[in-house]
Amino acid sequence: MIWLTWRQFRTPVLATGGLLLVLLAGMALTWTQVTDAALNAGFTGCQGADACASAADTFLSALRYGQAKPVYYGGLATLVVLPAVVGIFWGAPLVARELETGTYRMVFSQSIGRGRWLLVKLLGGGLAAALGAGLVSLALGRWAHLIDAANGERILPTTFPARGVVPIGYAALAFVLGVTAGLLLRRTLTAMAVTLVVITGLQLAAPLLVRPLLVTPTSTLTALDPKARMGMSYSMETKELRLEPMPEERDGWLLSTTVVTPAGTEFVGPADSTKCGPEAPNERLTCPEWLAAQHLSTKVTYIPDAKFWVLQWREFGLLVVLAMALSIFSVWWIRRRLA
Amino acid sequence: MTSALTATGLTKKYGRRTALADCTLDIPAGHVVGLVGPNGAGKSTLLLLACGLLDPTAGRIDVLGERPVSGSPRVGFVAQDTPVYAGLTVAEHLRMGAHLNPSWDSQLAEERIAQVGLDPAQKAGKLSGGQRAQLALTVAAAKRPELLLLDEPVAALDPLARRTFLQGLMELAATGMSIVMSSHLVADLERVCDHLIVLVASKVRVAGDVDDLLASHHRLAGPRRDPADLGAGRTVVEESHTGKQSTLVVRSTAPIDDPSWQVDRLDLEDIVLAYMSGAAGSGRVLEGQR
Numbered sequence: 001m002i003w004l005t006w007r008q009f010r011t012p013v014l015a016t017g018g019l020l021l022v023l024l025a026g027m028a029l030t031w032t033q034v035t036d037a038a039l040n041a042g043f044t045g046c047q048g049a050d051a052c053a054s055a056a057d058t059f060l061s062a063l064r065y066g067q068a069k070p071v072y073y074g075g076l077a078t079l080v081v082l083p084a085v086v087g088i089f090w091g092a093p094l095v096a097r098e099l100e101t102g103t104y105r106m107v108f109s110q111s112i113g114r115g116r117w118l119l120v121k122l123l124g125g126g127l128a129a130a131l132g133a134g135l136v137s138l139a140l141g142r143w144a145h146l147i148d149a150a151n152g153e154r155i156l157p158t159t160f161p162a163r164g165v166v167p168i169g170y171a172a173l174a175f176v177l178g179v180t181a182g183l184l185l186r187r188t189l190t191a192m193a194v195t196l197v198v199i200t201g202l203q204l205a206a207p208l209l210v211r212p213l214l215v216t217p218t219s220t221l222t223a224l225d226p227k228a229r230m231g232m233s234y235s236m237e238t239k240e241l242r243l244e245p246m247p248e249e250r251d252g253w254l255l256s257t258t259v260v261t262p263a264g265t266e267f268v269g270p271a272d273s274t275k276c277g278p279e280a281p282n283e284r285l286t287c288p289e290w291l292a293a294q295h296l297s298t299k300v301t302y303i304p305d306a307k308f309w310v311l312q313w314r315e316f317g318l319l320v321v322l323a324m325a326l327s328i329f330s331v332w333w334i335r336r337r338l339a
Numbered sequence: 340m341t342s343a344l345t346a347t348g349l350t351k352k353y354g355r356r357t358a359l360a361d362c363t364l365d366i367p368a369g370h371v372v373g374l375v376g377p378n379g380a381g382k383s384t385l386l387l388l389a390c391g392l393l394d395p396t397a398g399r400i401d402v403l404g405e406r407p408v409s410g411s412p413r414v415g416f417v418a419q420d421t422p423v424y425a426g427l428t429v430a431e432h433l434r435m436g437a438h439l440n441p442s443w444d445s446q447l448a449e450e451r452i453a454q455v456g457l458d459p460a461q462k463a464g465k466l467s468g469g470q471r472a473q474l475a476l477t478v479a480a481a482k483r484p485e486l487l488l489l490d491e492p493v494a495a496l497d498p499l500a501r502r503t504f505l506q507g508l509m510e511l512a513a514t515g516m517s518i519v520m521s522s523h524l525v526a527d528l529e530r531v532c533d534h535l536i537v538l539v540a541s542k543v544r545v546a547g548d549v550d551d552l553l554a555s556h557h558r559l560a561g562p563r564r565d566p567a568d569l570g571a572g573r574t575v576v577e578e579s580h581t582g583k584q585s586t587l588v589v590r591s592t593a594p595i596d597d598p599s600w601q602v603d604r605l606d607l608e609d610i611v612l613a614y615m616s617g618a619a620g621s622g623r624v625l626e627g628q629r
Contacts, residue, residue: 003438007431008424101425105418106475109390110439111482113410 001112005124012089013128016082020136023078026071027143037062038146056150063147072147075140079133079162083174084199086129091178092191094121095334099186115335122179122327126172133171137164155253155308157207164312169319174199176326183330183338206315214314217255217301224259224296226288234277239270241277243291245298252304260299267296341404343368343486343517344389348398351384358384361398362541366519366534368403368486370548371512373528374521375611376538382521383419385538386490389519390416403486412442415484419491421475425464429457432478440482448481455507469500473507480511487511489520493527505531525608535607537614544614545576545590549607556610559587559600577613588613 038044041059046052063069095118098104108114141148141163148154154163161170177198182191224245231244243259259267273279275286303311344366351359359381366372374382387393389402391409400406403413423432429452437443452459455473457466463474472492479487489508493501509531512518522528528535535552537544545552556576563585566575573595577588588605589595595602605613 001438004435007427007435102418102420102422103424105387105392105416106422106424106478107435107439108392108409109414109416109418109479110436111410111412111441112439113408116410 001117001120002124004107005121009090009121009125009128016085016089017132020078020132023071023075023136024139026067026074027139030066030068030071031143033066033068034063034143034146037066037068038150043146043150059150060147068147072144075136075144076159076162079137079140079167080203082133082136082167083170083203084196086133086171087174087178087195087199088192090125090129091175091180092182092195093188094125094179094182095330096182096186096188096191099182100188113335114338115331118179118331118334119327122176122330125175125179126323126327129171129175130168133167134165137162137167152251152305155303155305155311157211157253160207160211160253160311161203164309165316166312166319169316169323170203173202173319173323173326176323176330180326180330180333183333210318211311211315212255212303214318215303215307215311217303218252218307219299219301221260221297221299224291224298226291226296234269234271236277236279239273239277241267241269241271243267243296248298248300250300250302250304252302252307255301255303256299257301258299259296262295262297267294341368342366342401343370343372343519344400344402346385346388346398346400349385349388349395349400350397351381351388351393352396359388360541362538362543364536364538364543364546366536368517369515370534371508371518371532372520372534372536373525373532373549374519374536374538375523375525375528376521377615378523379540380538381541382523382538383490386416386488386519386521390414390488392416412440412482413485415479415482415487417472417475417479417487417489417492420495421468421472421492423463423466423471423474423478425462427463428459429461429463429466429474430459432463432474433459433481436478436481442483444481444483447483448477451477451480451507455503467500469496469504472496472500472504476504476507476511480516484516486517486519489518491521491523494522494524501527502530525611529607535611537611539615545610552610553605553607555590555592556605556613557589557591557595558603558605558609559585559589559595560603561585561600576610577616 035044038059041055041062043052043055043059046055098107107117148159148163153159161167174195178191178195181194181198182188185191185194224243229246233242234240245257245259247254247257261267271277272290275290276283280286342365346362346364349359349362350357362381362385374385376382384393388395388400389407391407391411407414427435433445433448433452436448437445451473455470457470457474463471466474476492493504496504505527508518508520512531520528520532532549534548536546561584563580563583566578566585566587569575569589572593573589573591575587575589579586588609
């Protein structure tokens, strides 16, 4: 069964593996470029926050015109696209093609149960997907660790799915998703389309809905400076006043910046229309005064970079649990419901 | 006599469509059994149920005394249109068989491949229909099952390929394997089968050893009369009447000695056709003329 799994998998696996090798070669070729740039900029071994920040800027701008930049973004794109590729080209045809061409009738009349047949294929493909994604993520993480330290972006939704252990989870889940779609829909092309939609949806939903729930975001309160630049929207009818302060820089993933009252609730007014808003005769002067009297604070909610690995492992765990649940479901389905 | 396959009230529905309704039959082991019937009689469904690729909606089926499960080493199956992996070579199909079947007989497999002239390095997708069927049969046979089920294996083959395939099947039968093969063409079965089952609309119309069937069926032609007065022990299978004459196909164990009948022997195809058409509208012709 292992031989058959390999024989039927080898074309897509080798094709995907070839693409990953190109990326790995790119990293190998630019490895010293990155470390040299960091060394020359004084970023390696820098002391003190200010010195490091300016060294980081020098380091990052030195990389802007080298070959490291396409490798950096290529690696990012590869790990973001890899789940879809694995789901569509490895997973979706796995059962669907057998059902479509009728070969399931041949292979299921060999001396092997349908459940075991699928289990071996799920394990083989899932492990291959996990291994490929894991290797690339590991190499990319090592290659880019100086860049990540300099720009502090590894926790951002754009970089997060291409670092650490999460790519392994996405690749494995995408593979199982493709297999399950093929099993239920019985058409390769339909299964491929549905797999693409579901995986893309999952990759969008993860940062928007799931990730902020996996760790408790950190919140900071600072007194609002009424004279600082900020966005203001005022409703003539309800006297509602909303303030949007400029987002503050944080070492992490910024989720929201809101203005809160001393009671801790979001500030929405109502404003005194004689002091704030278009009806106030001398708004520029009176409004900041009025706002200062409200004792407002700016509440910044963010996930700090320090929580990167906690978040990585939790999301990875969630993905693995999902992949296992789907695997169990599809083995059950092929044994009980395929007939 | 042991049974290769028994079914009681076996029913399979796909949603609302019924593919097999309340089918009851008993197929003896140790024979080459032909399962014949018109398209849509439920032959394929019966065979898919028998090898565990389908589960019955109702009723029960036992194959070699057990509930069928796909993946059983005891039952081999050659599916309709003889599917093979287009991307795998002939040799890789044998390798797959060897990996997936503990009871794999690689000598039989290689001998058969050589005998039917298949190139082991050829991709199965490039084989002709006949070669593909031979490959599928080889994979199913080299598993050394006790019972080999074949679903219309020769339906798509040209006459020469058909003969070669059936020849190979007969050689396998000689090794003591029970074989059940479905077809809608009697000519295919006549050459290899020693037991025949006619299935029409999920019901067994007739079942028996081919020799018995040939010996006990007669065509009677004579002056027009009501077939009811033929006497006991005789069953009218099919009847047709003109103004003066009646022609009957009769099953009778005892010889027909009424001199007013002209008695002819029937070949297997005539018998099967009589059962198939007899099922469609028996007796109505005569009543219409009364």
